[in-house]
Amino acid sequence: MPMLRPRPLVRPCRGSFEVQRGAACFASICIGSSTLAMAMFASAAFGDSAAERVDRQTKAALAMDAHPERGGKVFGQYCVKCHGLRALGDAKQGIPALAGQRYAYLVRQLANFANAERDSSTMHAVVLQAELQSPQAWTDIAAYLNGTPSRLPLSTGPGKDVALGRGVFDEQCASCHGLDASGDADGFAPSLRHQHYAYLNAQMHKLAEGYRHNVDEDLMRFLRSFDDRDMRATADYLSRLTGAGKDRKKMRDDGVVVD
Numbered sequence: 709m710p711m712l713r714p715r716p717l718v719r720p721c722r723g724s725f726e727v728q729r730g731a732a733c734f735a736s737i738c739i740g741s742s743t744l745a746m747a748m749f750a751s752a753a754f755g756d757s758a759a760e761r762v763d764r765q766t767k768a769a770l771a772m773d774a775h776p777e778r779g780g781k782v783f784g785q786y787c788v789k790c791h792g793l794r795a796l797g798d799a800k801q802g803i804p805a806l807a808g809q810r811y812a813y814l815v816r817q818l819a820n821f822a823n824a825e826r827d828s829s830t831m832h833a834v835v836l837q838a839e840l841q842s843p844q845a846w847t848d849i850a851a852y853l854n855g856t857p858s859r860l861p862l863s864t865g866p867g868k869d870v871a872l873g874r875g876v877f878d879e880q881c882a883s884c885h886g887l888d889a890s891g892d893a894d895g896f897a898p899s900l901r902h903q904h905y906a907y908l909n910a911q912m913h914k915l916a917e918g919y920r921h922n923v924d925e926d927l928m929r930f931l932r933s934f935d936d937r938d939m940r941a942t943a944d945y946l947s948r949l950t951g952a953g954k955d956r957k958k959m960r961d962d963g964v965v966v967d
Contacts, residue, residue, distance in 0.1 A: 769850075782849055791803060810967060818850065850966075884897050900949075909940055
């Protein structure tokens, strides 16, 4: 069975490993609730659901010219406090590494947060900023992060069940995320490489518990078939995969190279 794939723009999917939860650096539940209310109001105004708005806005963002330098400035102003100067996150606080993550996946996750389709009071507070409310900002930030090197080592697990984790991934997850865990050809299934063990393990458990409401229900049922050891082992194996993996770089019409 496939694993950890986000809902695509036009076809059903089997879930995803979402890469942007963020820790509570400076947001409040009140602000997060305001974002949710704004998203619900906007959906009503357009006559569509939040999920449909995410699809529409993602398509719009991906069609725009990307400006990585501008995206880097926005990231430095609003995101560095949690994700770090090199976008490597913080394992102790459960903040994911974003450096080198797939371009289309990042755009879609920013759209998810902006429409309250992903839960995080921290991220809701960030996307409330005027400069981050437009699809143009999302494509700029995504292009910057996608082109940011991810060479430095990240935190790994205890190491005793790595072989088990590789077996679970190869059998259950590679059909969506690729044999090297670098994501799919379209870029909407995230790369699971070069990510903190604690974050990977926590997200697998949250997905199984139904904490993430923007993923396919089949994924939640699928992950519930994993026991705790399976999840920890898989996260440990993935945390040891360094670098970008398979090279899918291509030049967009605007001249920006993305993966």
